[in-house]
Structures are given as C-alpha cells and as structure tokens.
Amino acid sequence: MNRQNRNKVAVVMIAAALLLSACGKGNDSAAGNVSAASGKPAQTSQDPKAKFEPPIDFTIAGTTEPNLAFDKGESFTNNTVYDAYVKDLGISIKPEWMVDPKQYPEKVRLSIVSGEIPDLMKVTAADLQQLVDNNLLADLTDVYDKYATPETKKFMSTDGGNQLASAKFDGKLMAIPSTNAPYNAAEFLWVRKDWMKKLNLPEPKTMQDVLKISEAFTNQDPDGNGKKDSFGFAAQKEIFNMVYGFTGIFNGYHAYPGAWIKDSSGKLVYGSVQPEIKNALKTLQDMYKAGQIDPEFFVKDHTKETELVAGNKIGMAFGPFFLGSWPLSAAVVKNNTVTQDWETYPLASFDDKPASTQVGLGVDGYYVVSKKSKHPEAAIKILNKWIEVDNTTDKQVGKPYHFSKTNQEYWKLNPIIVVPQDLNVKTGAVLSKAVETKDPTLVKDDLAGSSLYDDSMKFLKGDTGSWSSWMKAKPHGTLEIMNQYLKENRYMFDEFSGAPTATMAMKKPILDQKEQELFTKIITNKAPVDDFDAFVKDWNSLGGEQITKEVNDWYAKK
Amino acid sequence: MVYRLSWGRKLFVTANYAFLCLISLLCIIPFIHILSLSLSSSTAAAAGLVKLWPVELTFASYQNVLNKQEFLHAFWISLQRVVLGTSVNILLTVLIAYPLSKEIRDLRWRTKYVWFFIFTMLFSGGLIPLYVTIKATGLMDTIWALIVPGAVPIFNVVLLLNFFRGLPRELDEAARIDGAGHFLILWKIYVPLSVAALATVTLFSMVGHWNSWFDGLIFMNSPEHYPLQSFLQTIVIQRDLRFLKPEDAELLKVVSDRTNNAAQIFVAALPILLVYPFLQRFFIHGIVLGSVKE
Numbered sequence: 001m002n003r004q005n006r007n008k009v010a011v012v013m014i015a016a017a018l019l020l021s022a023c024g025k026g027n028d029s030a031a032g033n034v035s036a037a038s039g040k041p042a043q044t045s046q047d048p049k050a051k052f053e054p055p056i057d058f059t060i061a062g063t064t065e066p067n068l069a070f071d072k073g074e075s076f077t078n079n080t081v082y083d084a085y086v087k088d089l090g091i092s093i094k095p096e097w098m099v100d101p102k103q104y105p106e107k108v109r110l111s112i113v114s115g116e117i118p119d120l121m122k123v124t125a126a127d128l129q130q131l132v133d134n135n136l137l138a139d140l141t142d143v144y145d146k147y148a149t150p151e152t153k154k155f156m157s158t159d160g161g162n163q164l165a166s167a168k169f170d171g172k173l174m175a176i177p178s179t180n181a182p183y184n185a186a187e188f189l190w191v192r193k194d195w196m197k198k199l200n201l202p203e204p205k206t207m208q209d210v211l212k213i214s215e216a217f218t219n220q221d222p223d224g225n226g227k228k229d230s231f232g233f234a235a236q237k238e239i240f241n242m243v244y245g246f247t248g249i250f251n252g253y254h255a256y257p258g259a260w261i262k263d264s265s266g267k268l269v270y271g272s273v274q275p276e277i278k279n280a281l282k283t284l285q286d287m288y289k290a291g292q293i294d295p296e297f298f299v300k301d302h303t304k305e306t307e308l309v310a311g312n313k314i315g316m317a318f319g320p321f322f323l324g325s326w327p328l329s330a331a332v333v334k335n336n337t338v339t340q341d342w343e344t345y346p347l348a349s350f351d352d353k354p355a356s357t358q359v360g361l362g363v364d365g366y367y368v369v370s371k372k373s374k375h376p377e378a379a380i381k382i383l384n385k386w387i388e389v390d391n392t393t394d395k396q397v398g399k400p401y402h403f404s405k406t407n408q409e410y411w412k413l414n415p416i417i418v419v420p421q422d423l424n425v426k427t428g429a430v431l432s433k434a435v436e437t438k439d440p441t442l443v444k445d446d447l448a449g450s451s452l453y454d455d456s457m458k459f460l461k462g463d464t465g466s467w468s469s470w471m472k473a474k475p476h477g478t479l480e481i482m483n484q485y486l487k488e489n490r491y492m493f494d495e496f497s498g499a500p501t502a503t504m505a506m507k508k509p510i511l512d513q514k515e516q517e518l519f520t521k522i523i524t525n526k527a528p529v530d531d532f533d534a535f536v537k538d539w540n541s542l543g544g545e546q547i548t549k550e551v552n553d554w555y556a557k558k
Numbered sequence: 559m560v561y562r563l564s565w566g567r568k569l570f571v572t573a574n575y576a577f578l579c580l581i582s583l584l585c586i587i588p589f590i591h592i593l594s595l596s597l598s599s600s601t602a603a604a605a606g607l608v609k610l611w612p613v614e615l616t617f618a619s620y621q622n623v624l625n626k627q628e629f630l631h632a633f634w635i636s637l638q639r640v641v642l643g644t645s646v647n648i649l650l651t652v653l654i655a656y657p658l659s660k661e662i663r664d665l666r667w668r669t670k671y672v673w674f675f676i677f678t679m680l681f682s683g684g685l686i687p688l689y690v691t692i693k694a695t696g697l698m699d700t701i702w703a704l705i706v707p708g709a710v711p712i713f714n715v716v717l718l719l720n721f722f723r724g725l726p727r728e729l730d731e732a733a734r735i736d737g738a739g740h741f742l743i744l745w746k747i748y749v750p751l752s753v754a755a756l757a758t759v760t761l762f763s764m765v766g767h768w769n770s771w772f773d774g775l776i777f778m779n780s781p782e783h784y785p786l787q788s789f790l791q792t793i794v795i796q797r798d799l800r801f802l803k804p805e806d807a808e809l810l811k812v813v814s815d816r817t818n819n820a821a822q823i824f825v826a827a828l829p830i831l832l833v834y835p836f837l838q839r840f841f842i843h844g845i846v847l848g849s850v851k852e
Binding site for chain 1: 627
C-alpha cells in the first residue's frame with residue numbers, strides 16, 4: 001500500500017468514527033421524541049367488563065410458535081382467539097410484529113431504540129428498568145385500580161403481593177408481571193425404579209443413598225445386557241439447567257449456585273461463591289472419575305442426552321415436575337408402551353438438615369403498556385379476560401381462548417398470559433389422594449387438578465399418552481412432593497428479584513461464564529477442586545464485591 | 559498423457575488423495591445423517607438409533623412436510639427472494655464493475671470510487687442503525703428489506719472488476735473505433751466474454767440469498783413473511799428453558815419431532831444442491847481467472 005492510499009485509509013477511519021457517533025445521537029433523539037409525544041388516555045366507561053364501542057385497535061408484539069398448526073384460513077394475525085377478543089371486549093388485536101421466542105429479546109431491544117413500541121409487549125426485568133428510566137411507559141396504577149376486577153386483584157396477589165411489587169417503581173405500577181408459581185421451578189430426583197428393584201437398592205433418602213444408587217447403576221449392569229454401559233446420572237452441558245442439571249446435588253449440600261441468599265448476619269450473599277459449593281463439586285468430580293456421568297456430557301444438550309435415556313443407559317436425573325412431559329416421554333413411551341418405570345423423590349441431603357430446592361421469584365417477564373397508547377385500560381381488560389377464561393371450570397367459556405376447532409394449542413396466541421401463583425402446589429395437596437381413592441370430588445374446584453385427574457384415570461385404563469400426567473398426579477408424584485416441600489418449608493427463595501444492577505448488567509455475564517467454565521472443568525477433573533478458592537477471590541475482585549454491595553443496597557430499600 | 563512418477567511422488571499423491579477423501583467424507587456425513595434421520599421412524603430417531611442408514615424406513619415425515627402450508631409458503635418466498643435478489647445483485651454488480659475496471663485516465667476518480675465501496679466491506683453501522691434505516695425507509699415487512707440492504711455485493715464487484723481488467727484492452731479499442739458506446743461494449747463484448755465469472759458471482763448471490771436467515775427474522779414482522787431459512791431457524795433451535803412455562807412443556811411433548819425437522823432441512827437444501835452441479839464447472843475457473851494479469 002503506498003503512502004497516498006494510507007492517507008485515504010486514515011480519512012476513511014475518521015469518517016467512520018464520525019458516522020458511528022452520529023448514529024448514536026440519532027437514537028437518543030428518537031427516544032426523546034417518544035417521551036415528548038405522550039398523550040392522556042381517552043376515558044371510557046368505568047365498568048371493568050364493558051366492551052369498547054366501536055372496537056379499538058390495540059397493537060402488540062408477539063412470539064410465534066412455529067409448530068402451531070392453524071385451521072384453514074387462519075394465521076398468527078387472524079384467528080379465532082383474536083376474534084374472541086373483538087367479540088367479548090371490543091379490542092381488535094394487531095400484532096405490530098411477531099418473532100420466535102429466541103429472537104424476541106433482540107427484537108424488543110431494536111423496537112425500543114427505534115422509538116416505536118407497540119401498545120402492549122412483554123419485556124425482561126432489565127428492559128423494564130430501561131423503559132421506566134426513559135419514561136416510555138404508561139403508569140398503570142390508576143387503570144389497574146379502576147379496571148381490574150376483584151378476581152384479577154386476588155389472582156395477582158395470591159403470593160402476598162411479591163410478584164406485583166416487583167413491577168412497582170416508586171410505588172407506581174409500571175407493568176403487569178407475567179406471574180407463575182415459583183414452586184414450579186422445584187427440582188426432583190427422578191430414579192429408574194425397575195433398576196432399583198432389580199439391584200435390591202434402598203430408596204434414596206439421603207445423599208449417601210443417592211451416591212450408592214449411582215454407583216450400583218453404573219457398575220452392576222442394571223439393564224442386564226452384560227456390558228458396563230450405563231450411567232448413574234443424566235447430565236448436560238449447562239450444569240445448572242432445570243432439565244438434567246446438577247442443581248439437585250448442590251442443593252443437597254445446602255449450596256445454592258446462582259441465587260442470592262441470606263447469610264447468618266442477614267446480609268445477602270451470592271450462592272455460587274459460598275464454601276458449601278466445594279463439597280458438591282468434589283462429589284460430582286468423584287462421580288465423574290468413577291464413570292457415573294456421561295463422559296461427553298459437556299458437549300451435549302437435552303435432546304442428545306435423552307438419546308441415552310431412550311437407550312436404557314441412564315438411571316437417575318434431576319428435573320422439574322414437567323420432566324415427564326418433556327423430554328422424558330419421548331424416551332420412555334415407545335409404540336404405546338411405557339418401557340421404563342420412573343419414580344420421583346424429594347431432593348436428598350448429605351446431613352440431618354433436609355435439602356431445600358432453590359427457586360426464584362417466579363416472574364418470567366413483564367407486560368408493559370406504551371406511554372403513547374390511547375387505551376392503557378385495554379391491557380387490564382385483556383388481563384381480566386384471560387384470568388376469567390383460564391381459571392373457569394366451564395369448558396365452553398374457556399375453549400375459544402385456548403383451542404382451535406381442531407384442538408390446536410391456540411392459548412399461545414393470547415396477548416397476556418399469566419399463570420396462577422399457586423398453580424400445581426395447591427393441587428398437590430389433594431390430587432394424589434383423589435387419584436389413589438379414585439374420588440374426583442376432591443379436585444372438582446381445581447381446573448388443573450381435575451384435568452390431571454382425568455388424565456390419570458385414562459392412564460390407568462391403558463392410555464400411555466397420559467404417562468406424563470400420571471407422573472405428576474400419582475401418589476408420591478411430583479405435585480405431591482411439591483406440596484410436601486411447601487409444608488416442610490423446603491423452598492429456598494432467591495432473595496434478589498429486582499432488575500440487574502449497574503455492575504451486574506456490565507460484569508455478571510462474564511462472571512457467570514467464568515463460573516460455568518470452572519465448575520465444568522472441576523467436575524470433569526480437568527482442574528482440582530481447590531481452584532474454587534481462587535475463583536472466589538477472582539469473583540470478588542472482578543466485580544462480585546461491587547455487585548454484592550449493590551444487591552444489598554437494593555435489599556435494604558425494599 | 560503418461561507421467562513417469564517417482565516413488566516419493568506416488569506416496570505423496572496417495573496420501574494427498576486419502577486426505578482429501580477424508581475431508582469430503584467429513585462434509586458429506588452430516589448430510590447423509592440428516593437424510594437417514596428424515597427417513598426413519600420418530601421413535602428410532604428419539605432413541606438415537608439412526609446413524610448413516612434409515613431405521614424403520616418411512617416417508618411419513620416427507621408427507622407431513624409437503625402438506626405443511628407454512629413450509630411451502632416460506633419456500634415460495636425464498637424462491638421469490640432468490641430470483642429477485644440475484645437479478646438485482648448481478649445487474650448492479652455488472653454496472654458497477656465495468657466503469658471501475660477502466661484506467662484512471664478514463665475514469666478520473668476511479669480509486670476514490672473503489673475505496674467508497676471497499677469502505678462498506680470493512681465497516682458497517684451495526685444492527686441498530688440498520689434496523690432504524692429500514693424502518694425509516696418503509697421497507698419493513700416487505701421482501702425489499704431482504705434485497706435492498708445487500709443489493710451491491712462488494713466482494714462480487716471486486717471479483718468481476720478484476721475479471722474485466724483481465725480482458726484484452728484491444729477488444730475495447732477496436733469496438734470504439736467501430737463506433738460502439740460504453741453500453742454496447744459492456745453488453746456485447748464484456749458480458750458475453752465473462753460468462754464464467756458471472757456464473758460464479760451468480761452462484762455466490764444465490765447461495766447467499768437462499769441461506770441467509772437473520773435478516774428475515776429481524777425485518778419481517780410476521781411469520782407469514784419469513785423466507786425459508788428464517789422459518790427453519792425457528793423450528794430447529796434449542797428452546798431457552800428460562801422462558802419455558804409449564805404449558806410449554808406440554809406443547810414440546812407434542813412437537814419435538816426430529817424426523818420432521820430433518821425432512822424440512824433436507825428439502826430446504828435441495829434447490830442449492832441441484833443448482834451447484836450446473837454452475838460448478840464455471841466456478842473454480844471463474845474465481846481464478848481474474849487473479850492473473852499479463
């Protein structure tokens with residue numbers, strides 16, 4: 001490259017820098033315009049159930065479900081669910097855009113910076129914070145007060161108001177939390193009972209029992225094919241994933257990776273850097289060394305690992321209550337026969353203190369209403385409607401919002417989906433008894449319970465497609481244990497439920513990656529367990545200390 | 559022709575061929591795996607029994623795919639995109655490459671123009687400015703959002719530019735003496751002489767348009783407008799469990815069908831597979847030709 005050309009490169013570089021900075025400014029002013037152009041919402045009838053006359057347009061951002069099969073002539077933008085909203089509420093739902101769940105967060109961010117957000121969309125806690133800071137959202141305090149029905153208000157604060165509180169900023173309600181039961185994140189120990197019987201093993205009541213079973217499943221040829229090809233535990237590359245992760249082992253040593261927990265002095269500390277972690281890592285490393293874990297687990301995902309389950313090579317797994325639906329059912333139910341006998345147990349502890357299962361707040365996102373929206377109350381009316389139709393035992397009322405004429409899963413299309421905060425855990429108190437005594441009256445007022453009851457009866461009559469429901473409903477099934485955890489006070493809540501703090505947003509992803517890398521290395525015996533001590537030191541100096549301080553400031557203000 | 563091969567040479571050739579065969583095996587095995595997966599029963603696929611040969615041979619998944627409206631629709635959009643996008647690409651590439659292949663005395667600011675184009679190859683505004691631009695120009699949710707941003711493939715321009723420069727200048731001069739203008743020279747002399755290079759850049763463009771998926775996801779507002787690869791991307795990716803609601807698990811139970819996915823992937827790869835053999839004979843020829851000048 002000659003001198004002249006080199007000068008040109010320099011010019012080009014400077015031009016590029018200018019261009020980039022210009023772009024940055026453009027975004028700021030776009031955001032500014034939005035906040036300036038806010039209007040007062042038009043007032044309509046105060047009756048929360050009143051229809052809009054004439055029907056209004058309400059724009060949303062939607063997620064798609066590529067496997068949803070539509071009835072003829074219907075689509076994501078034109079379907080019977082949206083028709084039902086026009087008919088019942090006078091709200092015509094217009095998706096401004098739709099994208100698949102994986103790309104959704106990216107597209108939300110693009111929407112925010114381009115300054116045009118739809119009337120209603122679902123965002124993460126971090127996005128919510130940003131939207132509130134930039135004054136782009138409608139304050140829902142008043143409309144929620146006026147338009148939410150008593151049933152809605154009761155529904156949204158079944159948990160004592162924790163989830164709703166997480167959507168409040170300086171006492172103002174800025175979003176509708178996408179509620180869910182936090183207990184649904186509970187982990188269970190799934191064990192091949194047929195193998196346990198065959199090898200004459202005791203039930204896994206303590207961690208020592210679990211380790212013994214794992215050892216026997218690996219070495220005593222439980223599938224009887226004469227080869228040493230089975231593993232004690234299912235595992236996958238994300239070691240803290242709900243499905244096939246190792247959180248159950250950590251919890252058994254009273255270690256709570258990834259969660260903010262109270263220490264003895266009442267301050268919040270980060271679970272992943274507490275000394276208890278080391279014991280769990282040591283155990284996992286020993287298991288890996290003894291060949292009780294798939295040696296290739298760190299490159300496998302659920303689907304890959306499930307192949308091993310289907311091939312009768314896995315004896316135990318940690319997973320949530322829905323593990324029987326996915327991914328286990330594909331491996332267990334083959335040609336209408338249940339080929340493996342799985343049993344579920346509560347997490348086992350290594351000492352005399354029972355193991356707690358770690359759970360979060362249970363909110364997986366926030367529904368926000370744009371400040372520019374002319375009818376913020378429409379969001380509340382949609383919320384009322386969803387709560388009404390999703391919790392009624394009258395199938396005729398619920399159907400248009402849930403299923404197509406050919407019984408496709410249309411409920412996905414609803415613009416707001418909230419799940420009862422005590423879903424399943426409440427059902428767990430009575431369902432197994434109802435199934436055992438074949439007495440449906442015990443669950444007659446419980447929508448989820450009665451449908452699981454029906455499925456279980458079908459299963460007992462030979463419908464193997466209902467195996468996954470049976471695993472939830474049967475005596476000692478997952479829902480019963482979920483309730484047992486609650487009665488025995490064995491839920492360890494993540495105490496931090498705010499938006500990521502400043503340092504957290506900046507540094508936590510790197511720290512998390514480092515954590516996952518080191519823990520995987522230790523488990524696979526590529527690093528000694530003592531490396532954990534160095535990690536703790538690094539974690540603190542690389543921003544962890546600052547994050548802990550910010551989290552505690554947040555906690556003190558709460 | 560007969561070569562007399564030394565012993566060492568023979569050894570080298572053997573080792574070389576073995577190595578190349580190994581590489582091509584590596585490329586073709588995943589493909590065969592997907593094919594046999596798509597032809598197997600779904601229980602066999604879920605159990606991981608399928609390797610390189612179909613287990614419990616069935617064409618059920620192909621029947622499903624061919625009856626799946628969304629798939630066929632996305633396929634149709636992709637075809638439109640490839641035809642439209644490639645024509646625009648080629649037209650603009652030829653129109654830009656011709657003047658830039660001239661000497662500085664014919665086109666005074668030639669170097670500056672070239673740098674103007676190269677610049678966009680090295681730097682880009684990033685995703686957000688691009689999104690805002692598409693939004694502001696009203697291309698959002700139209701097929702043009704997939705075509706206009708990449709209308710001028712600079713790499714192809716450089717390739718063709720070098721190819722044009724390799725053509726004998728005497729042809730150009732002779733045509734001018736006979737009174738031909740630039741357009742006539744371009745279409746009657748340069749283009750017919752550059753079929754090899756044009757085939758190459760056409761192939762690049764087609765494959766590029768057929769395979770790109772990210773722009774479809776970002777610029778299309780509803781799945782009805784997705785091109786095929788965007789559509790496929792949404793069905794084969796791993797679900798993020800953090801956002802999984804209990805009901806989603808029930809849905810996953812119904813839909814997690816690997817044989818269907820494999821069939822869709824295979825059908826989606828077919829068109830390019832069919833085009834390759836016809837264009838490939840120009841291919842190697844085309845890339846190399848522009849690189850040597852006398």
